[in-house]
Amino acid sequence: MAVFPIINLENINGDGRAKILEQIEDACQNWGFFELVNHGIPHEFLDMVEKMTRDHDKKCMEERFKETVLSKGLEAAQAEVNDMDWESTFFLRHLPESNISQMSDLDEEYKKIMKEFAKKLENLAEELLDLLCENLGLEKGYLKNAFYGSKGPTFGTKVSKYPPCPKPDLIKGLRAHTDAGGIILLFQDDKVGGLQLLKDGDWIDVPPMRHAIVVNLGDQLEVITNGRYKSVMHRVLITQNSGTGRMSIASFYNPGSDAVIYPAPALVEKDEEKKEVYPKFVFEDYMKLYLGVKFQAKEPRFEAMKANANLGPMATA
Numbered sequence: 001m002a003v004f005p006i007i008n009l010e011n012i013n014g015d016g017r018a019k020i021l022e023q024i025e026d027a028c029q030n031w032g033f034f035e036l037v038n039h040g041i042p043h044e045f046l047d048m049v050e051k052m053t054r055d056h057d058k059k060c061m062e063e064r065f066k067e068t069v070l071s072k073g074l075e076a077a078q079a080e081v082n083d084m085d086w087e088s089t090f091f092l093r094h095l096p097e098s099n100i101s102q103m104s105d106l107d108e109e110y111k112k113i114m115k116e117f118a119k120k121l122e123n124l125a126e127e128l129l130d131l132l133c134e135n136l137g138l139e140k141g142y143l144k145n146a147f148y149g150s151k152g153p154t155f156g157t158k159v160s161k162y163p164p165c166p167k168p169d170l171i172k173g174l175r176a177h178t179d180a181g182g183i184i185l186l187f188q189d190d191k192v193g194g195l196q197l198l199k200d201g202d203w204i205d206v207p208p209m210r211h212a213i214v215v216n217l218g219d220q221l222e223v224i225t226n227g228r229y230k231s232v233m234h235r236v237l238i239t240q241n242s243g244t245g246r247m248s249i250a251s252f253y254n255p256g257s258d259a260v261i262y263p264a265p266a267l268v269e270k271d272e273e274k275k276e277v278y279p280k281f282v283f284e285d286y287m288k289l290y291l292g293v294k295f296q297a298k299e300p301r302f303e304a305m306k307a308n309a310n311l312g313p314m315a316t317a
Contacts, residue, residue: 219298
């Protein structure tokens with residue numbers, strides 16, 4: 001069994017850079033996932049984010065989720081539930097405009113810490129994109145510019161709780177899917193596991209690690225790299241006896257809604273033997289399609305975007 005990639009960024013600007021870049025490249029090509037340690041975000045700060053998130057869940061989310069479960073009859077389910085997830089969530093938008101100040105449930109201290117958290121994750125996402133550019137042989141900033149659109153990238157955070165479940169064999173915390181967007185950075189529970197990715201036909205656990213950030217690649221990076229990097233199916237399992245449940249804070253650094261996404265011409269030219277070229281499309285159009293078929297295979301989405309392409313020949317700049 002291959003060992004899940006855990007990458008130490010501590011020496012990325014020192015003499016360990018070449019080795020770290022090699023590890024990132026291997027993870028991007030063969031896993032679509034990796035876990036970062038020594039990523040530059042202080043441990044004490046992450047501890048504060050975790051504590052405030054758990055406090056907020058207990059104060060505002062827990063009871064609401066119980067009412068949802070009762071109203072939808074999930075506790076009484078006798079057969080597998082395929083159209084719902086056992087997940088309590090809220091979403092914070094950061095870019096191009098933040099909605100945090102409008103989130104009435106969040107107290108002021110939590111709003112402040114989540115704004116700071118978002119900025120740190122945004123910086124880390126952009127640093128990682130430039131490391132990917134270096135590995136791909138693209139100029140620094142290429143991927144960030146590809147995501148830019150007219151108003152910059154879109155960036156948001158999904159805060160999730162997966163409470164203990166009385167029938168974990170009948171429902172998933174989150175059904176299997178690939179992520180639609182760009183690069184995803186996850187601060188996950190360090191005690192309760194459940195996140196799995198599909199590799200070579202097997203479901204593999206993403207290990208819970210204290211203060212680590214899990215990174216996975218979305219569909220847009222697969223398109224821009226013309227398939228050199230691939231988004232990967234992943235899911236969340238839940239357990240009956242997981243204490244207070246599993247916490248997950250996923251930040252999505254995605255293209256702007258009007259960004260035009262297409263394979264980097266330099267990569268298409270480099271890979272002359274590969275006849276298949278991924279489609280060109282506006283990110284917003286891809287998202288409209290994705291929302292209806294999120295939990296299905298990604299390949300038909302790419303084919304549908306190719307069939308609907310009406311933007312003319314691929315740009316060469």
